Amino acid sequence: MPDGLPSNGRIAAAFDLLGDLLELEGAVRHRVLAYRRGAARVRAAGESVARMALEGRATSLPDIGPTLQAKVVELAETGTMAALDKARARVPEGLVAVARLEGIGPKRAMALHTHLGVRGTADLRAAVDTGRLADVPGMGRRTAEALAAQLAGLGPDGVSADQRVSLGVALPLAESLVRDLREEPGVLRAEVAGSLRRGRETVHDVDVVVAAEDPAAVFAALERSLLVERVLSGGEARRAVMTHRGVRVEVAVAPPARFGNLLQHATGSAAHNVRLREMAVRRGWSVSEHGITREDGALDVHADEDGVYAALGLRTPPPELREDRGELAQAAGDVPWPDLLRVEDLRGEVHVHTTWSDGTASVARMAEAAAARGYAYLGIADHSQNLAMAGGLSADRVRRQWEEIEAVNAAMEGRIRVLRCTEMDILADGRLDWDDDLLAGFDVVTASLHSALGRPGPEVTARLLEAVASPHVDIIGHPTGRMLERRGHAAVDIARVAEAAAATGTLLEINSQPRRLDLDSDMARIALEAGACLVVSSDAHNPDALELVRFGVIVARRAGARAADVANTGPWEALVCPGAPRRAAP
């Protein structure tokens, strides 16, 4: 991609902002939706949408029509979007943040603006403090209290830390709660739903659905749970609670006969459900959590999700794919769903640590734990000399570790093959931390960025491309270096790295550590579209942490990865970089 063109992220942000501003102005709802859909489509695109638009091809993307394409062209050629600039002149941009506050939406944000002259969260705070909120129609005491509490939690810039929690925290919590609810008499089924069931890497709350005739009994059980701190809200059919861990949980109950309708509804995503209901409306039907209403008014209810989709003439999409990215069109046709990766498909791993660097268990204990999981191989990949902070090995210690690995292999008597691996630093200047002689002695080499992650995009990308080009490097570890809740992705041009990796057969890692989940599912999808293959690693630093691969598998599934796309579903030799493409881009 030539430099200077606006990135997909930049274009998507412009469309999102334009949609937000138009919504504040009270524009027709569907016009707003059109910009939001366009933004999501651009963000998920695997190639440069600016380039596509300049060549007149962007309208081949769903949800991108002539108007949006023209705006992309304008942004690419002039660096600005006139419609956006005009909207900004009409509506203060700070109102977007106001409208995002809980309980406030576009209408109320605009009312705050017209009645009190509020232009952002700072103005709103002043209005709350001086009690002027009561001057706005529809704003009472409760609203003022809720706003005061929220604004107190905002930073000086008025931007709230996004209260999202990692899949690695939320899923075990949700599963624990679901297990408890299943113990309850009268509960026939209880399942995790929502974004967690779709495998999002972070979620803002946990959704649970329950099949039972008596919702009140279920809610009583929920409120007795030791996990629950307090009740937030609730009516007849649903209840929201806050857990001690600070995660919001919403539980909905339906009679068993229409549990499938509720599970489908609660799993979403919102965009998937909107698209599904649009399809139903075209037949004169209506879909809700209560059932499918046919044109004659008959209500169709289903105990399981397959029944709901089948009634609409669709095959049930895997939950991880329900993001309105074309899955409903596929559900209506004959093209089978991809056979998405499962934890059982993994035959081994090549990125775990031991006490040789910053792990807490010996080579032997890690090997035993891996054998107990049924792995055929385990690659010991301790840190290289540059990462002194994490006990990176010297070349001397590497050779001594190899002797220990051989001893463990002998002791394991063929129950598992322990491999000589390394997680080698890619240095700040792009060089590799080991020389070619030593590199030739490893079975599988993972190269990772651990420093200078904040450098400009072209620089970080160039370092990764250099590592991909090395004949000794088999895998790029946690390619973007992100840490959830600490730092974002390095400014890696993942499409370029994936293209290069596809050409050389270098693998890209999905690191399963809950704080990393890197590649994320969007980037992993881009990697697969470029023809690259993946490897899923636990990056375990102790035996129990081998379990963490389940999270990496979920990320891979969201990316649409099949077992064939993930190299460690095969023998360990399949992880060695062939220096040539493993498969063509789809």
Add this chain to the structure above:
DNA sequence: GCCGTTTTCGGCCCGACTGTTTTCAGTCG
């Protein structure tokens, strides 16, 4: 603004819940 097994124009998802209302608009998922 996008889109088509009703349509190139006229449609475009659905219900629960809250707070502030005395009958419902706005927000949320």
